[in-house]
Amino acid sequence: MSTVEIHPLDLNFLGSPEAIAAFLILGPDSPVLVETGPGSTLPALKRELQRFGVSPADVRDVLVTHIHLDHAGAAGWWARQGARLHVHHLGAPHLIDPSKLLASAGRIYGDLMNTLWGEFLSVPVERVHSLNDGDVVAAGGLRFVAHDTPGHARHHLVYQLDDVAFVGDLAGIRLSGRRYLRMPTPPPEFDLGAWLTSLGRMRALNLRRLYLTHFGRVDDVAAHWAKVEGLLRVVTEEVGEALARGLGRDAIITQVAMLEETRQQAEGVDDATRAQYANTGPLEMSVDGLLRYWSKQASLSK
Numbered sequence: 001m002s003t004v005e006i007h008p009l010d011l012n013f014l015g016s017p018e019a020i021a022a023f024l025i026l027g028p029d030s031p032v033l034v035e036t037g038p039g040s041t042l043p044a045l046k047r048e049l050q051r052f053g054v055s056p057a058d059v060r061d062v063l064v065t066h067i068h069l070d071h072a073g074a075a076g077w078w079a080r081q082g083a084r085l086h087v088h089h090l091g092a093p094h095l096i097d098p099s100k101l102l103a104s105a106g107r108i109y110g111d112l113m114n115t116l117w118g119e120f121l122s123v124p125v126e127r128v129h130s131l132n133d134g135d136v137v138a139a140g141g142l143r144f145v146a147h148d149t150p151g152h153a154r155h156h157l158v159y160q161l162d163d164v165a166f167v168g169d170l171a172g173i174r175l176s177g178r179r180y181l182r183m184p185t186p187p188p189e190f191d192l193g194a195w196l197t198s199l200g201r202m203r204a205l206n207l208r209r210l211y212l213t214h215f216g217r218v219d220d221v222a223a224h225w226a227k228v229e230g231l232l233r234v235v236t237e238e239v240g241e242a243l244a245r246g247l248g249r250d251a252i253i254t255q256v257a258m259l260e261e262t263r264q265q266a267e268g269v270d271d272a273t274r275a276q277y278a279n280t281g282p283l284e285m286s287v288d289g290l291l292r293y294w295s296k297q298a299s300l301s302k
Contacts, residue, residue: 008211008215009049069120076122079128087130091155095123164208180273
């Protein structure tokens with residue numbers, strides 16, 4: 001890894017720093033990009049690449065951890081620059097034909113779709129490399145191992161490069177240099193059991209460093225994994241207990257917001273940092289994912 005440079009690129013989503021990252025990897029051959037960000041952040045991404053003397057035409061391989069719009073929204077644009085897109089086999093069909101993905105997102109974001117995410121272009125099938133667990137991606141003279149890591153989404157991958165990994169949303173939201181952690185649990189595929197299993201697999205790798213799409217580098221890996229697991233259990237149980245008390249969605253959102261406020265105060269999170277965390281994903285969406293999870297659990301128990 002001594003000849004490899006890894007640079008987090010701030011995509012300045014909606015003018016907010018450290019909301020979404022892409023990662024430029026400079027190895028022995030061509031540059032490699034991990035995550036594309038949404039189409040709305042392409043100008044920022046191109047500016048970031050220019051800082052390192054990289055043009056879009058130089059990037060031959062793009063790895064996306066999963067197909068949510070904040071991670072892979074610009075995949076089609078990169079394919080049209082000649083890049084090969086590496087993606088989970090369950091996500092690949094939705095890059096080739098994004099109609100269902102965009103329809104689902106449109107129901108959530110409505111008139112804000114273009115403002116938030118910009119243009120989402122389909123990826124030509126010949127530009128898609130569909131990945132399964134343990135597959136190796138040879139890119140830029142480097143070797144990335146793809147790990148199937150469901151929990152946040154069924155189509156989620158972690159990419160391991162020697163003793164570091166690009167972890168998408170598996171390791172939660174933790175802005176660079178901060179201690180505070182937040183868990184993104186959106187619908188429709190949040191699954192506590194699957195996420196815990198994925199965490200166990202990643203902890204067993206004894207990684208030295210993690211790169212989080214939201215946002216940046218984490219060096220205290222063992223402590224971070226432990227905190228992710230603990231918080232994941234806590235937030236899931238909070239919503240489950242609220243449901244058991246008969247609370248409705250709005251009341252649960254209010255309760256979860258108050259509990260997050262308490263955790264932020266305990267960790268000394270200032271107002272500016274709170275706003276940054278809020279810009280990484282609506283709290284309401286994470287609650288909706290937890291509500292859907294508990295609804296599924298109730299159906300399975302019948």
